[in-house]
Amino acid sequence: MSASRTAIDPRPPRVRSAVTNGRRLHVRPVGDSAWSRRFRDLLAEITSDLGGPESLSEGQKQLARRCATIALECEKIEVRAVSGQQIDLETYGQLTDRLGRAFGRLGLKRVARDVETLAEYLASREAPETRTGTSADDPTIEAPDAETPAAALAKGEEGASP
Numbered sequence: 001m002s003a004s005r006t007a008i009d010p011r012p013p014r015v016r017s018a019v020t021n022g023r024r025l026h027v028r029p030v031g032d033s034a035w036s037r038r039f040r041d042l043l044a045e046i047t048s049d050l051g052g053p054e055s056l057s058e059g060q061k062q063l064a065r066r067c068a069t070i071a072l073e074c075e076k077i078e079v080r081a082v083s084g085q086q087i088d089l090e091t092y093g094q095l096t097d098r099l100g101r102a103f104g105r106l107g108l109k110r111v112a113r114d115v116e117t118l119a120e121y122l123a124s125r126e127a128p129e130t131r132t133g134t135s136a137d138d139p140t141i142e143a144p145d146a147e148t149p150a151a152a153l154a155k156g157e158e159g160a161s162p
Helices: 003-008 034-049 058-082 089-106 118-131 149-159
Strands: none
Touching: 034 058, 058 089
């Protein structure tokens, strides 16, 4: 039992629910099926992404449980899809949309990844050609003095007047 729970609900643990006390996830035990284990894993990962269960409000904990439930149902549909069974794409789309909105309410955000610019990409494509040797070593590699289109473009940008 956490100190914050004691401050909020001073009742002794024996008069509170096992769910409230953190001993169980559900009021009634659900067993140890593969899906119940997956639900616990999903819930643990979601709460970890939010800073751990200790840092979450009750509302965030409830939303995290809903997210785990929706995600679990999406995974069940995906199992049917990859095994060649027909699935209801409308239901799957609705669940996916609701999951995204619930994650947004929880505060999980998309993190943009760094994407290289076109000039960086072209420069990285040129670099191996000049490091691997001469055209005598490999006929598919142009000679170092031959100007590639990317090099001409970069050279043109450097020599351009303001």
